[in-house]
Amino acid sequence: MNKNEEIASLFQQIADALEIKGENPFRVNAYRQAARVLSELSEDIRVLLQQGKLTEIQGIGPAMAEKIEEYLATGKMAKYQEALSGLSPGLLALLQIPGMGPKTVSLLHKKLQVNSLEDLERELNSGRLEALPGFGRKKVENLRKGLQVYRQGQARIPLGPALTIVRRMVEMLSGSSSQISPAGSLRRFKETVGDIDILATGRDLNLIIEKFTHLPGVQEVIARGETKASVRIAPEGLQVDLRVVAEDSYGAALQYFTGSKAHNIKLRSLAVSSGYKINEYGVFRGQKRVGGKTEEEVYRNLRLPFIPPELREDRGEIEAALKQELPQLITMSDIQGDFHVHSHYSDGKDDLRGLAEAARKRGYKWLAIADHSVSVKYAHGLTSDDLMKKLEEIDQVQREFPDVWLLKAAEVDILPDGKLDYPDWLLSRLDVVIAAIHQGFSKNVTERVIAAIEHPLVDIIAHPTGRLLTGRSGYQIDLEKVMERAAERSVALEINAYFDRLDLNDVNAARAKSLGVPLAIGTDAHSQAMLSYMELGVATARRAWLTKNDILNTRPWIKRGKRTNVS
Ligand SMILES: [Zn+2]
Ligand SMILES: [Zn+2]
Known part of the structure; x- marks a missing residue:
């Protein structure tokens, strides 16, 4: 964030806080207006301050100019502290939910003592929301969806940083595994990921798990079993799951845990219709195991070419593979x-x-x-x-x-x-x-x-x-x-x-x-x-x-x- 955006964001938060507190709408609007002006300003606000031109900006009066100057000089804005005092952080977090404005937050707070995401969830399930003035089934439904979107967005991080993390971990575990790979949406290079999955195999599976739970950066071991462990890593707080499988099943497991779910469902039904069964342990014909050591083997048994992980979204890749029409992807x-x-x-x-x-x-x-x-x-x-x-x-x-x-x-x-x-x-x-x-x-x-x-x-x-x-x-x-x-x-x-x-x-x-x-x-x-x-x-x-x-x-x-x- 540059300084213009930083100050715009402070003004925006002041406006939100004042509105929740039910203060004078004109004052609230003055902060919103100033935030908008700053976020669209092409000049650097620091330069304008040096030139003494702050108040020449349309929408920035002497009072706003003073606050900008205070922030640029000290890194703090007293009005910001004041506006946010008395409001719980949970209440302000509610504003991040799509469809939730300060008026709604204020109403929920006053009528139903909603102070956090958890409170909101409770009220969404209680049926009391529909009865509030200005609410109705549609609005409640929108809030429910908004909360879901917010929770998903919260938990996801962009592909780039996730790749850096997983590669570091894979590298450190590669000494004790014969094969190891990211799995899940990360292996499909989805643009954001919710958690990180790693699959490994080797002669001593216990040792791989032991090493994993003691990797540098592990903050907390959430669960640890014989075939799976989950940890939370610092500083991102991201969950990383490691699964270990027998060397013979590695390909089947990698295929299974790479997903996507929709791709796998379609692949499994294709298998059934040609007399096979596939799961995370291998490819089976009746009781007989006919493959699963490599991913190629899994697809080959179904008369399919290898389908690159990036395509496994059930967007027509299985149909294209059946016709031998998969694209030659750029590398x-x-x-x-x-x-x-x-x-x-x-x-x-x-x-x-x-x-x-x-x-x-x-x-x-x-x-x-x-x-x-x-x-x-x-x-x-x-x-x-x-x-x-x-x-x-x-x-x-x-x-x-x-x-x-x-x-x-x-x-x-x-x-x-x-x-x-x-x-x-x-x-x-x-x-x-x-x-x-x-x-x-x-x-x-x-x-x-x-x-x-x-x-x-x-x-x-x-x-x-x-x-x-x-x-x-x-x-x-x-x-x-x-x-x-x-x-x-x-x-x-x-x-x-x-x-x-x-x-x-x-x-x-x-x-x-x-x-x-x-x-x-x-x-x-x-x-x-x-x-x-x-x-x-x-x-x-x-x-x-x-x-x-x-x-x-x-x-x-x-x-x-x-x-x-x-x-
Ligand atoms: Zn550029
Ligand atoms: Zn650009």
Whole structure:
């Protein structure tokens, strides 16, 4: 969060708290208004403070300005402490539930003494809610759903961090196992996971369990048996389940515990109809065990090719496998470059040489260095002059890296009026123009994105829906319309591989392909290390059934300026 967002969030919470307490609606609104203004402000609030321009911002009066100044100087805001005093944290947590506003929270608190999620659940089950003024069956039903969504969201973490955790654990256990693998939704590379499953086998199963429960980072051993143990790990508090199975059953168990449930149900009924039975122990014909040591064996017994875990969602993969029509999914080794990397010119950490070096190490043929444009002040967006300087430095650095093309790129903001944040003469000097929305999330997003698609110099639309896995649900955008226009104009949509984005997601990327939209993966890396997010983008593409031909990163890129074919 940058400072603008931090203060906007404090103001929002003050407004919520005041509203729950039933204070003057005008004061409540003043805080909400200030929060909205700050969250859409393109200038850095610290700069405005230095220039003495806080009160020139529409919607920020002297009283608000004072609080902003206090927070920037001390890191605290007395009004925030005051507003939240007397409210239990459980009560404020209720506001996170979709469909729950401060008015509802206040009413539930006063009439039914609801102070926490548990209280709300109790009242939902008691039937007393329907009788409250302004409630009704529909509203109660919505709250019930909201609570469910909230609980699920709470418990899930994004794929990227989950992979890091599971790989560390697998690595530490690999010495005592003959085979070990993540299982469950993590092995299918689902975008978020609720818990982590690991499956292992070896000669001494007890030893594997013993090692597992004593791994560094284990906070609590929840359960420990002969074939299974569950632990909670710090600091995430995430649950990790380990199962150990006999070496002969490893493939059947891996297939079983990888899921998804829907895939497995269909696979089992297919087995039954061809005279087999499969379960976590193996493949059986009558009493006779005919396979299960490897996953391939399980599928082969049903006359199916191996189905990659990313496809196991019952989205037609079994039917396609029966017809031998599974797609040849894109792999990491097909990737020749990354479309979206920030350097220290804007908010990235590394300089051009460092990035070029990292691209070379990954075996890339090209790397598009795309920094923010001028109006994204909080991310140090580049002025036209800065960008020109950067282009010159790219030419210099390029001479030291004849094997990696450094593509001149920019992540250009689509302004609230649909225009781009750089003039055309400047855009035409770039090899890749990526257009993106970072401000004015509530203003005609669909029209603005389509205007960008129609701009003759735009190549890619970045993170098309704006959703964040750990928070924001995305802009109001008519993706179908955007995709149709992108297909007509051959403008690519991005699969943004930043761990918190994965945007487009798997379902939308599959839809894009079916409409003929070109797709480009960009890691949105802000440091060399983040180039590794490419794996998350490729996983998303694989879950969307995409092949090498569907993704622009598998091609040698053509430098627009020079029309040189890179190969
Ligand atoms: Zn962006
Ligand atoms: Zn970016």
